[in-house]
Amino acid sequence: MNGSWINVLLSCISIAVGIASGMRRVDSYAGYQVWRVVPSSNDQLKKLVNIGQEAELDFWRQPSTAGSPATFMVRPDQRSLLDTKLNDIGLEDYKIDLSDVQAVIADQMEANANVRKASRSAQRTVSTFDYSVYHPPSEVYEWMNMVVQEYNETATKHQIGVTYEGRPIYALTFKRASTQARPKIFIDALIHCREWITTASVIFMLKEMLTNPKYSHMMEDVDWYFVPMLNVDGYQETWTGDRLWRKTRSTGPSAECVGTDGNRNWDAFWSIVPGSSSDPCSSIYHGPTPASESEVRNLANYVLSFGDGYFDAYISTHSAAQMILYPYIYKENVTSKDDQALHEAAKLMSDAVRAVHGKEYVYGRGSTTIYPASATTTDWTYEVAKIVQSHTYELRDTGEYGHLLPPEQIIPNGEEYLEGIRALKDYVLQNFSG
Numbered sequence: 001m002n003g004s005w006i007n008v009l010l011s012c013i014s015i016a017v018g019i020a021s022g023m024r025r026v027d028s029y030a031g032y033q034v035w036r037v038v039p040s041s042n043d044q045l046k047k048l049v050n051i052g053q054e055a056e057l058d059f060w061r062q063p064s065t066a067g068s069p070a071t072f073m074v075r076p077d078q079r080s081l082l083d084t085k086l087n088d089i090g091l092e093d094y095k096i097d098l099s100d101v102q103a104v105i106a107d108q109m110e111a112n113a114n115v116r117k118a119s120r121s122a123q124r125t126v127s128t129f130d131y132s133v134y135h136p137p138s139e140v141y142e143w144m145n146m147v148v149q150e151y152n153e154t155a156t157k158h159q160i161g162v163t164y165e166g167r168p169i170y171a172l173t174f175k176r177a178s179t180q181a182r183p184k185i186f187i188d189a190l191i192h193c194r195e196w197i198t199t200a201s202v203i204f205m206l207k208e209m210l211t212n213p214k215y216s217h218m219m220e221d222v223d224w225y226f227v228p229m230l231n232v233d234g235y236q237e238t239w240t241g242d243r244l245w246r247k248t249r250s251t252g253p254s255a256e257c258v259g260t261d262g263n264r265n266w267d268a269f270w271s272i273v274p275g276s277s278s279d280p281c282s283s284i285y286h287g288p289t290p291a292s293e294s295e296v297r298n299l300a301n302y303v304l305s306f307g308d309g310y311f312d313a314y315i316s317t318h319s320a321a322q323m324i325l326y327p328y329i330y331k332e333n334v335t336s337k338d339d340q341a342l343h344e345a346a347k348l349m350s351d352a353v354r355a356v357h358g359k360e361y362v363y364g365r366g367s368t369t370i371y372p373a374s375a376t377t378t379d380w381t382y383e384v385a386k387i388v389q390s391h392t393y394e395l396r397d398t399g400e401y402g403h404l405l406p407p408e409q410i411i412p413n414g415e416e417y418l419e420g421i422r423a424l425k426d427y428v429l430q431n432f433s434g
């Protein structure tokens, strides 16, 4: 038996493992890497998507258009096979964004823990809370309590339900006593729990709206509804177990692979492929039934409890792609009747973001700007809850750190997000008829 024969045998085993293992809990990402490719044609793009499906690649930035980068995480046992496959389709000059994912996680966890430890010794208020680090679920709960205590004239906290594991899910609302009808904007974060920057950005933005005179008009002009931490179970898992967990923590038909992709589980265009998967081990598993996940069901019921079209805008916050995406997302070449108004608002947000630190946010109809995804929050808020200005807002970055965005970028990213949401608020206010 010669060496090359053994290699062939080993790579066959790798293929089998690759297909069977899918997305399971990972204790250590030692040897995992994040790769970046830039498909230059639609043909290459399609081939990359096929490779991704076969190898069940965990895309951090989905393949979108020719010329735009796609990034994905590569397990140690997948490297050699993927290298060959990318060579086969002419994408041999891929770049390695992260050469050792575990090392980046360890560095960031340590730096974050040190700063949090130092800041915890001070008495915490909404103003003095440290927004430059990531906070675990218990501290985000504590922050929400501080907000409602300190701003009790306008702020209320409402429990909209519990997660699969029984943790409370809260909405924070901000309303001024007024006889005049005012626009209403809804914002959620952290349906994908590894996207830590989403919750960090929402709480930073809210602090600015509450404490910075430059942004106090945001509270005066509009009624706000926030769910800053939706997938609390998964978020807890990312702090104490698998840092890159994405899905919920529900146990479904597979004992081996837990969790459903919350952003493929909404009751609108559910289970349409290739925008989701029926494989419980897939990172884009759509769940056993529409809205099977407590997090999705509770949020949907809460939004619908106000009635159709009650909200003027709904932002579902994600990372890391720097994109603003509007309906429809589930299928290519399906245009909504509000395409123009959605495009206008997305452009204003993208322009406002660029003006802060020069970051480019691509915007457009979801299905064509990014690869189709079915049963997403945004298609549901548009199609079922009748909220015209429905957008998926993908925060930093475009792959350099992906879901491991360093804490130093929380505030710059939050400043951009704040300006983007301010631009949306201005647009909604200008077009509000009461």
Ligand SMILES: [Zn+2]
Pocket (backbone or CB within 6 Å): 192, 195, 263, 318, 319, 320
């Ligand atoms: Zn996401």
